[in-house]
Amino acid sequence: MKYIKIYPWIIGTLLLCVACEDFVEVELPNHKITSETVFHSDETARSAMQGIYNQLFNTSFANGGIQSVTFLSGVSADNFQLTTNVQEIREFGQNNITADNASNLSLWAGAYNVIYMVNSLLEGIENTPDLSEDVKRNLEGEAKFVRAFSYFYLTNLYREVPLILQTDYQQNAVAPRDAQAAVYDQIVLDLYDAIELLPETYTTGERTRPNRYAAMAFMARVYLYVGDWQQAAAMSSQVISQASLYELLPNLDDLFLANSREAIWQISPLGWGGDFTHTREGNLFIQNATDNTPVALSNDFIEVWEDPQDLRWNHWIALFEGEGENLYYAYKYKVSYDASGGAITEYSMVMRLAEQYLIRAEARARMGNTAGAIEDLDKIRERAGTPLLAVVQPNPSPDELLNLLLAERRKELFGEWGHRWLDLRRFENAVPLEEKEVADWQATDWWYPIPQEERNKNPQLSQNEGY
Template sequence: MKNIFNKNTTLFFLSLLFSVSACEDFVEVEVPNYKITSETVFSSDETAHSAMTGVYNRLFNSSFSNGGSRSVTFLAGLTADNFTVTSSTFQILEFGENAIDASNSWNLDLWAGCYNMVYMVNAILENVANSNALSEKTKKSLEGQAKFIRAFTYLNLTNLYGEVPLLLSTDYHKNATAPRNNLPTVFNQIIVDLEDAILLLENDYANGERTRPNVYAAMALLARTHLYLENWEQAEYYSSKVIDHDVLYRLLKDTNDVFLANSEEAIWQISPLGWGSSFTHTNEGNLFIPSTTSNPIAILSESFLNQWMDQEDLRLTNWVASFTSDGKILFYPYKYKIQYDASGGRINEYSMVLRLAEQYLIRAEANVHLGNLQNAIADVDKIRERAEITLISESNPHISESELLETILQERRKEFFAEWGHRWFDLKRFRKSFILSQKPNTDWQETDIWYPIPSNERLKNPKLTQNDGY
């Protein structure tokens, strides 16, 4: 693994300005020269905002968040039951077969990509706090954005690995030997960061671009966090705040429009501008859509396809496509329509991170647990109506609580496949991960609910304990 910044570099934030892309290894990041960073990058509002732009560009290039083959979207998707591996690459097969070795380099890239992002936003926070040159408006904005991204990153880390080190500074020597923190401690920090972000961020989007989080993005992520913690009242409260802001957000009638840049369903997206070149397509489109010369490294599984049961669901019609290989018809995610584009022209699709449909299903699930079944049915029916399938209020208005929860789980599978590992996280939340033992070629064990802590990281940090089963 190469250092992100070699030992002689003193231009950490200048590298953010140009979004230097390299193989990540968090623990080898050296302490930057703070005299240079404070006197140059944080000497004006303009350059400080440019440093934050570098963070967003990095999100598009970082393993965990870029939507590519080493991202949460793909690897957590493999771990669940929506994909079938077509590649012979052993690192991919290990994720698909639920037999991840602690030495798996793709797992290391996933972990290191997260901690690389944590380091970047911690550095932003420290330098913003120490700067006397920035306006208060800029300080608030950058602090809010950095805390949002830190919370977002830790929410992914905890869902993938369980207990993880909670790093809140750029102190290299302290971070390099940090032990794992328990889940309540990490989740508490996630909530604190998001509550702070709500107070610091603007209501609107800068220049109409939904690529920098606003107040409602922080509320949406906080709703998800409380859902994962089974804090039903808070999940219902924050999801309602987002849903009710219909000036900015609405469910799009045409599902083909959902993943377009700055769609009205988008709460937060990541732009392919992070390529820093002429490429104008998403990594998701490039990964999942077959090209004229090669097939994708994973396709949609029989288990996923069988759930539709001949329903004429617009999500099946518009978000799933097929190709023929060796005489077989195979299916792939088609939420993103552009497989490759090096025209350098307009970017038509952004990578979706948070969208309104999730907030409806968060509120529905919370309301079931709060005993508000009719409200929950109404929210699920919003999603079903858009898909043009039978409404629960018409077909089964007296549905039981358990049946409705099962329906919500199924709707989440149909709505969020090939997006950010939702299916994997949902199976764990609903305590149904045992069904993964039915996957073909799986080596499923109960301890597989957490990924292994990368062995390389444990060699460098003796205080990092390993998850059970590895």
């Protein structure tokens, strides 16, 4: 496995987190920063954590670019069509990923890079007496939140993965895969710690550092995925009830702005470290005459928009009229490119309030609370300007209700963090994938292959079935 040999005392050098994806061959810096220096003051310790957030914007799995969860898992599902001939990307669209696929390797390695940095920070703050108790609590809560977040995607893309909780390079290099149940247990432990440690407010005023409700929101998603409907509903209800912090914004163009009131957690383009101020999602998805954008919305996805009055169609989907072909593209982010060095207007959205209504709706539906599920779905539909289910379909069967929910999730969350791919697997619905024109679908394709390069280095890593 490709683990970074970065010792805790190096973390101070990552405060700006240069956008280097391969950290394997890290040379010792000429200007060594000891752990005592990094964790000697509250200010430098906070900067070390900010470096991890900057790295989330730069590392493959979280950055919203062409090797991210958002892109690769989105392409694996049925919302997108590719406009590129790059084979390693096309393998994701064809659901026929090879074990030596370089994008798959970057996805895996990027998540473990972040986890290693988090473990390094946790060890650093544990071993210093110099930090104030409040800062220590906040940093531990934030770090454990980020670790839980990273493992959530690893286990949902690769199923069984090595559970690495420390920085011992020799142990990490030969770590075997752990059962998915064990990974989920650690995610829950980390999130409960984060809920206990983090404050209710956003300490800097920026929604880029998670608060207690961000941890609760992510816990609601985790409980949904493991089938604990009661806890999923309870966690999402606590987040939804925080009207002083969150609301479903009526103007869909405002959702993805920096620190929007619908945002629960965002990642800032500050991680560019230069004059760029746009998100990678905006740069990736927006079609124009000068950029070679590798993806557009699929014909199948365009056909699901039966109601032309749906505000999401009018605000989040745009048409590019090219030579010989018209392409629809995701237009949630409005800024494709900005090198002005001015104010950052959009942040990458990781979690937002609408998902919490959808989580609670599904949890209620699976517990037999049809009225409650419809009430939550209608919050989303009302904002979108579509007919309310309470009026047009107030008594759906349990299967009809789940299908309605899956369709609503598809429309609301497209182009965000691979929700559609993970939802199809959760609902055990492979039909859309079997019907993709370019796909070679097999039941084993629900899980990505463990990168062959990692297995070459670590003989303890087994491979997923079908690869």
